[in-house]
Amino acid sequence: MKRFLLVLVALAAAASADQLVNLKIDGMMCPACVKNVKGSLNEVKGVKETSVYLKEGKAEVKAAEGTKPESMCDAVKKAGYGCSVAK
Numbered sequence: 001m002k003r004f005l006l007v008l009v010a011l012a013a014a015a016s017a018d019q020l021v022n023l024k025i026d027g028m029m030c031p032a033c034v035k036n037v038k039g040s041l042n043e044v045k046g047v048k049e050t051s052v053y054l055k056e057g058k059a060e061v062k063a064a065e066g067t068k069p070e071s072m073c074d075a076v077k078k079a080g081y082g083c084s085v086a087k
């Protein structure tokens with residue numbers, strides 16, 4: 001039982017080390033844009049997983065705790081798209 005609890009605590013700790021950030025992306029017109037945005041986000045230090053949604057104009061980013069959402073948006077803007085952090 002004690003061991004089981006320890007595993008649970010370890011799992012919780014691992015989960016809390018990541019954060020989910022929602023970004024609003026403007027200017028995506030086609031799948032190539034999605035690829036561009038995804039690529040630029042994945043180059044940001046700390047970013048682990050990125051899902052980009054063309055129709056919704058948004059991105060969901062899984063990143064290490066402490067990764068600044070602003071740094072993600074900067075990367076997207078550099079790639080030529082509009083970006084704001086969705087709250």
Ligand SMILES: [Cu+2]
Binds near residue numbers: 028029033034
């Ligand atoms: Cu495009």
